[in-house]
Amino acid sequence: MAANTTRRSRVKCITGNATLAEVKAGKIILPKFSGQYIIVGGWMRALAVNAAGADSINISDTTATPVVGVAIAVGALTAGALVDFDAAANVTRTTYGAAFAAGKGLQILDAGAGALSGCTSVDFCIKYTTVNTA
Amino acid sequence: MANTECKSRLRCACGTIASAALVNAGVIIVPPISSRSYIVVGGWLKSTTSAATSTSVDVTDTTGTEVINAAVAVGNLTDGAVAPLTASSGVSWTTFGTANTKGKGLKIISDDGGLTGTTALDYCIEYMTL
Numbered sequence: 001m002a003a004n005t006t007r008r009s010r011v012k013c014i015t016g017n018a019t020l021a022e023v024k025a026g027k028i029i030l031p032k033f034s035g036q037y038i039i040v041g042g043w044m045r046a047l048a049v050n051a052a053g054a055d056s057i058n059i060s061d062t063t064a065t066p067v068v069g070v071a072i073a074v075g076a077l078t079a080g081a082l083v084d085f086d087a088a089a090n091v092t093r094t095t096y097g098a099a100f101a102a103g104k105g106l107q108i109l110d111a112g113a114g115a116l117s118g119c120t121s122v123d124f125c126i127k128y129t130t131v132n133t134a
Numbered sequence: 135m136a137n138t139e140c141k142s143r144l145r146c147a148c149g150t151i152a153s154a155a156l157v158n159a160g161v162i163i164v165p166p167i168s169s170r171s172y173i174v175v176g177g178w179l180k181s182t183t184s185a186a187t188s189t190s191v192d193v194t195d196t197t198g199t200e201v202i203n204a205a206v207a208v209g210n211l212t213d214g215a216v217a218p219l220t221a222s223s224g225v226s227w228t229t230f231g232t233a234n235t236k237g238k239g240l241k242i243i244s245d246d247g248g249l250t251g252t253t254a255l256d257y258c259i260e261y262m263t264l
Contacts, residue, residue: 013175013262015231016139029139041176043220043231082227084220125175125231127144127260 007099009129011040017047018108019121023057026109029126032062034133036099037106039069041127042085044077046119051077055112056092057122061104068094071111077119102133140173140233142262151242151255157191160243163259166196171233172240174203176260178218179242185211186251188244193219193259195229195238202228205245211252219259233264 018027030037039059051057051074060066076083076090085091100106108124110116147163164172174193185191185208194200210217210224219225234240242257 011144012141013144013260014139014141015173015175015262030141043176080227081222082220082225082230083222084218086220087222123231127176 007038007129007131009131011127011129013125013127015125017121017123020116020119023108023110023122024116026107028062028105028107029124030106030128032103032105034103036102036131036133037104038099038129038131039085039096039126040129042125043082044072045082045123046077046079047123048079048120049118050079051116051119053114053117054110056110057108057116058111059106059108059126061100062107063101063104066107066109067100069096069100069106070094074116079119099131140262140264142264144175144260144262146177146258146260147240148258151257153254154249154252157242157249157252157255158244158247160241162196162239162241163257164240164261166237166239168237171236171264172238173231173233173262173264174240174259175231175262176220177258178216179206179211180216180256181211181213181252182254184213184251185249188246188249190245191249191255192243192245194241194243195234196241197235197238200241200243201234203230203234208249
């Protein structure tokens with residue numbers, strides 16, 4: 001976030017679930033709009049079976065080369081275990097508490113040399129604010 | 135949870151429960167509204183003086199036999215420590231991030247009515263409404 005910049009806005013939340021196939025393909029969870037999204041918190045959990053194969057499951061924007069907001073290490077996504085975006089370990093926060101580019105949505109997708117496997121689906125909760133750009 | 139999404143303003147219920155006896159009895163922190171369901175998505179509990187004896191302090195709905203949203207082990211409720219509902223250990227989640235039954239409120243209650251130690255319980259529960 002830019003130094004000495006304060007943004008004040010209502011916090012919104014989206015919860016949902018993405019199947020293994022949807023995560024591998026990239027599932028849009030917040031549609032693009034003219035303004036900007038800012039992720040301020042949330043969590044993720046794999047269901048049924050431990051996540052494996054990929055390096056991480058990310059919340060990223062919808063740029064062609066996605067800008068990562070939060071990356072959760074697959075090793076932390078054991079079946080049913082909830083991983084908070086603010087956890088001290090296994091979470092890499094990149095564009096977090098800071099605005100993504102205007103006109104982009106947010107998606108959940110896997111990352112790494114291997115494809116995500118194991119879990120049947122992933123629950124997610126994204127806490128976010130929006131910035132309207134004129 | 136089902137492969138559906140819920141998007142809503144994030145709301146927060148914060149306060150203090152003044153004694154272990156009240157926690158044992160159960161305190162409704164968000165009243166039921168007949169047309170609404172609540173989804174607990176985060177928050178924390180904090181005990182003044184360490185909690186003991188019970189297994190957990192739970193965030194539940196207000197059904198007669200409460201549906202547990204999150205259960206925080208008393209071991210996490212040490213004196214003055216903020217115990218997140220999303221902690222990596224000592225918390226179990228049942229109906230968490232998914233909707234409770236419509237028309238039910240939210241409650242904080244000990245799992246067995248036997249909580250001791252706690253002289254006050256601060257809470258901050260993040261939730262959405264549908």
